[in-house]
Amino acid sequence: MLTRIDHIGIACRDLETTVDFYRRTFGFEVCHEEVNEEQGIHEAMLRINRTDDGESSYLQLMEPIRPESVVARFIEKRGEGVHHIAFGSADVASVVADAETAGITPLLEGLRRGSMGSLVTFLHPRDCHGVLTELVQAAPTAHAPTSPPEA
Amino acid sequence: MLTRIDHIGIACRDLETTVDFYRRTFGFEVCHEEVNEEQGIHEAMLRINRTDDGESSYLQLMEPIRPESVVARFIEKRGEGVHHIAFGSADVASVVADAETAGITPLLEGLRRGSMGSLVTFLHPRDCHGVLTELVQAAPTAHAPTSPPEA
Numbered sequence: 637m638l639t640r641i642d643h644i645g646i647a648c649r650d651l652e653t654t655v656d657f658y659r660r661t662f663g664f665e666v667c668h669e670e671v672n673e674e675q676g677i678h679e680a681m682l683r684i685n686r687t688d689d690g691e692s693s694y695l696q697l698m699e700p701i702r703p704e705s706v707v708a709r710f711i712e713k714r715g716e717g718v719h720h721i722a723f724g725s726a727d728v729a730s731v732v733a734d735a736e737t738a739g740i741t742p743l744l745e746g747l748r749r750g751s752m753g754s755l756v757t758f759l760h761p762r763d764c765h766g767v768l769t770e771l772v773q774a775a776p777t778a779h780a781p782t783s784p785p786e787a
Numbered sequence: 788m789l790t791r792i793d794h795i796g797i798a799c800r801d802l803e804t805t806v807d808f809y810r811r812t813f814g815f816e817v818c819h820e821e822v823n824e825e826q827g828i829h830e831a832m833l834r835i836n837r838t839d840d841g842e843s844s845y846l847q848l849m850e851p852i853r854p855e856s857v858v859a860r861f862i863e864k865r866g867e868g869v870h871h872i873a874f875g876s877a878d879v880a881s882v883v884a885d886a887e888t889a890g891i892t893p894l895l896e897g898l899r900r901g902s903m904g905s906l907v908t909f910l911h912p913r914d915c916h917g918v919l920t921e922l923v924q925a926a927p928t929a930h931a932p933t934s935p936p937e938a
Contacts, residue, residue, distance in 0.1 A: 638813050640836040641792055641844045644872055646918060661889045661915075662789050662874065662882070684874070685791040685844075688837035693792045693844060711819050716917030718869040721795055723813065723835070731813070738812045764812075765805050766867030767797060 638731055639689035642724035642772040643681070643696045643751070647707045648716050651699035655680050664695065668752050676705025681751055689772050691724055696751060720758070722770035728755055731771050735759060747773075788881055790840035793875035793923040794832070794847045794902070798858045799867050802850035806831050817845065819903050825854025832902055842875055842925050847902060871909070873921035879906055882922050886910060898924075 648654035658664040668681040677698040684693050698719065700708035709717055725731045732742055743758040750756030753775030761768045799805035807816040819832040828849040835844050849870065861870055876882045883893055889920035894909040901907030904926030912919045 638815070641795065644792065644795060645835070646916070648916050657916060661886055661891060664789070683788070684893075686839035687844070688839075693836075714865070717912065718872060718918055721869060734814075735812055740812060761868065765797070765799050765808060767869055772912070 637727070637743050638723040638771070640691055640724040641693050642691070642722040642774075644718060645696045645698060645720040645722065645770065646717065646722040647698050647700075647710050647719040649699065649711060651678055651680055651697055654679060654697050654699075655682075658682055658695065658697070662724045666715060667694075670751065671701065672749070672751075673701075674748065676700055676702040676709070677707050687724075689724070689726070690703075694751075696722075707729070710716040720768035720770050722756070722772050724772045726773065728773035729756065732757055735771075740764075742771075788878070789876050789922070790876040791838040791842055791875040792844050793873040793921070794845040795869060796847045796849060796871040796873065796921065797868065798849050798851075798861050798870040800850065800862060802829055802831055802848055805848050805850075805867075806833075809833055809846065809848070818845075821902065822852065823900070823902075824852075825899065827851055828857070829855040829856050830902060834893070838875075840875070840877070845902075847873075854875075871919035871921050873907070873923050875923045875925060877924065879908065879922045881922035883908055886922075891915075893922075 664682040666680045667683045671678050680697045682695040686692050698707050740763045747755040755773040757771050759769040790899040817831045817834040818834045822829050831848045833846040837843050849858050892913045898906040906924040908922050
């Protein structure tokens with residue numbers, strides 16, 4: 637079951653400039669930054685709000701680090717802008733199974749590593765009325781209660 | 788101050804088919820439907836989650852009702868897909884003032900009626916790194932406590 641808008645993924649030419657735009661215009665701050673070598677992006681996460689499933693909704697700003705990466709080709713073709721949207725679930729494998737029952741095959745086999753240690757997969761825009769759709773399971777450590785020390 | 792992702796606006800050719808896609812694939816349900824004559828759209832709102840500012844995040848599915856509407860021209864040019872993103876505030880006029888201080892002029896003068904009685908304005912993609920950005924103030928009645936009857 638999908639329980640939140642996890643993030644909106646925005647392709648940008650220059651991460652620093654775009655982060656500065658969101659800070660200056662709307663007061664949004666970066667809460668996390670990383671390079672995802674597999675996806676070929678340098679990304680910044682801006683937390684916008686908490687959600688009632690105990691997680692959060694973010695903007696994900698993505699600058700390509702290679703000219704042949706998916707995001708670089710997106711910008712070349714369409715310019716900067718919204719690249720994908722992502723919904724969150726506590727059990728993304730079951731959401732994938734439901735999607736497959738509905739006749740949709742994910743773009744990737746199995747789950748990959750997404751932002752902040754999450755597990756993710758993607759559904760092709762041709763299967764989702766033109767929207768590249770990511771399914772996200774947040775890292776369990778993000779909001780889990782601290783374990784008591786071993787006795 | 789912007790306190791939530793209010794919605795993601797998705798342009799579609801056929802509202803009924805697209806609503807059915809989101810219901811069948813992800814279990815999302817329509818919580819509101821209306822025609823906005825000014826914007827030239829027939830829209831359905833799907834609530835995805837509640838947000839920690841007391842409001843909600845939605846998908847807004849939009850089918851054009853006129854071939855010359857903005858959404859119809861978007862689909863003609865780019866196909867179905869994400870048309871805009873929207874952030875919510877309890878005081879959208881102050882957010883507009885902040886944006887103007889940052890050098891951004893809204894697309895519309897004053898505020899217009901958005902979904903579910905909200906007040907909205909838009910910032911041009913050329914000012915927002917390629918993203919058509921809507922600013923939303925939810926209708927006060929949506930979550931306001933019931934007024935006591937006059938004594």
